[in-house]
Amino acid sequence: MSTTIGILGSGQLGRMLAIAAAQLGLATHVYAPDADGSPAGQVATTRTTASYDDVGALRRFANSVDAVTSEFENVPAATMEVIGAICMASPGAAALQAAQHRIAEKTLATGLGIPTPRFWQVRNLDDLSLAMEALGGEAILKTCRMGYDGKGQIRLSPGDDLAAALASIDSDDTILEELIGFDGEISALLARDAEGAICHFPTAQNRHRNGILARSVAPAPVIPAVAEAAQTAATALAEAVNLVGLLAVEFFIATDGRLLFNEMAPRPHNSFHWTIEGSATSQFTQLARVLAGLGFGDTTAYGRWQMDNLLGQDMDRVPELLAQAGTHLHLYGKPEARQDRKMGHVTSRLGD
Ligand SMILES: Nc1ncnc2c1ncn2[C@@H]1O[C@H](COP(=O)(O)OP(=O)(O)OP(=O)(O)O)[C@@H](O)[C@H]1O
Ligand SMILES: [Mg+2]
Numbered sequence: 001m002s003t004t005i006g007i008l009g010s011g012q013l014g015r016m017l018a019i020a021a022a023q024l025g026l027a028t029h030v031y032a033p034d035a036d037g038s039p040a041g042q043v044a045t046t047r048t049t050a051s052y053d054d055v056g057a058l059r060r061f062a063n064s065v066d067a068v069t070s071e072f073e074n075v076p077a078a079t080m081e082v083i084g085a086i087c088m089a090s091p092g093a094a095a096l097q098a099a100q101h102r103i104a105e106k107t108l109a110t111g112l113g114i115p116t117p118r119f120w121q122v123r124n125l126d127d128l129s130l131a132m133e134a135l136g137g138e139a140i141l142k143t144c145r146m147g148y149d150g151k152g153q154i155r156l157s158p159g160d161d162l163a164a165a166l167a168s169i170d171s172d173d174t175i176l177e178e179l180i181g182f183d184g185e186i187s188a189l190l191a192r193d194a195e196g197a198i199c200h201f202p203t204a205q206n207r208h209r210n211g212i213l214a215r216s217v218a219p220a221p222v223i224p225a226v227a228e229a230a231q232t233a234a235t236a237l238a239e240a241v242n243l244v245g246l247l248a249v250e251f252f253i254a255t256d257g258r259l260l261f262n263e264m265a266p267r268p269h270n271s272f273h274w275t276i277e278g279s280a281t282s283q284f285t286q287l288a289r290v291l292a293g294l295g296f297g298d299t300t301a302y303g304r305w306q307m308d309n310l311l312g313q314d315m316d317r318v319p320e321l322l323a324q325a326g327t328h329l330h331l332y333g334k335p336e337a338r339q340d341r342k343m344g345h346v347t348s349r350l351g352d
Helices: 012-023 055-063 077-084 093-099 102-111 125-135 162-169 224-240 283-292 312-322
Strands: 004-008 027-032 046-049 067-070 088-090 119-122 139-143 153-156 174-178 182-192 198-200 204-209 212-218 245-254 259-265 304-311 327-331 342-351
Touching (some): 004 077, 004 283, 012 027, 027 055, 067 283, 077 093, 088 283, 102 119, 102 174, 102 224, 102 259, 153 162, 182 224, 198 224, 245 283, 312 327
Parallel strands (some): 004 067, 027 046
Antiparallel strands (some): 139 174, 182 245, 245 259, 304 342
């Protein structure tokens, strides 16, 4: 009987995981409120369209698969609890809990001796005024939960109207971070199996536009000590939360040379899509291997790679990209090309 991987979530990460699983002869079952016709649902073996709090549907789903993973870190803890009582659940409760809240993940990092930007918990205007005063410089105010692609963030300078900023964010669970001047951003990615063995990918260097990842170049063109420090920090974080699956960690390389933790995601990460062509084992294949108990695959990079995201407004480039030699085009099957929506990506080899 073939192994079936359960995937919570219906987006492009679930889609690329399902494709990688299929290549290994594994079946997939996508569970999401909008599974039918979704990017992941289109390519999965089986779909369940149900809400994340439908306990009966969750139990049937968990009983129909061998292991479950989530393509997004904001899956409710209760959902994973129901599933985890029935089958192997990745990435694990502690990993989700930490990654779901910006203060929780930065507190975890700090406790492990991993430097982060200075940060303050902000629940109201008083907290914000005190934090801005203590910081005395440029800042970013972010919602602690549910942020992605730079959403739920606002930059602040001393003297700005703090009440207006807080009102625009519309949350009483926020974090104020010092604005880091950086030379670059990098991300690390590792896989960890149920026995605690770890396998790293080469790090990636990332460039954002309007808070959205625009381009990753890998292996990151940084000195080995920096890449190693990022991987060491990722290892410490993965072990601290007893992670099973993938852990991606984003860092700033500050202008003063310090490597600072930004955030972590216990799932496949946009900055490692280049591994589909750039490595014998992509991030999606590695996750499928961990979930199916197949052991780690080789993660060496075949040369240097560049990955560019295609947002809704970039879709007019598709005909040109289709005609371009050496370009690997991935489209996610999303019907509506909205502004800033991730519609696909392109990967190309830069050289040896
Ligand atoms: N404290 C900071 N100092 C300087 N730049 C920052 C800071 N926080 C965020 N940024 C910039 O904004 C980008 C997005 O921020 P962050 O990673 O916190 O948000 P996100 O919405 O969770 O993003 P994503 O889901 O795309 O990773 C960062 O990669 C970085 O370029
Ligand atoms: Mg980020």
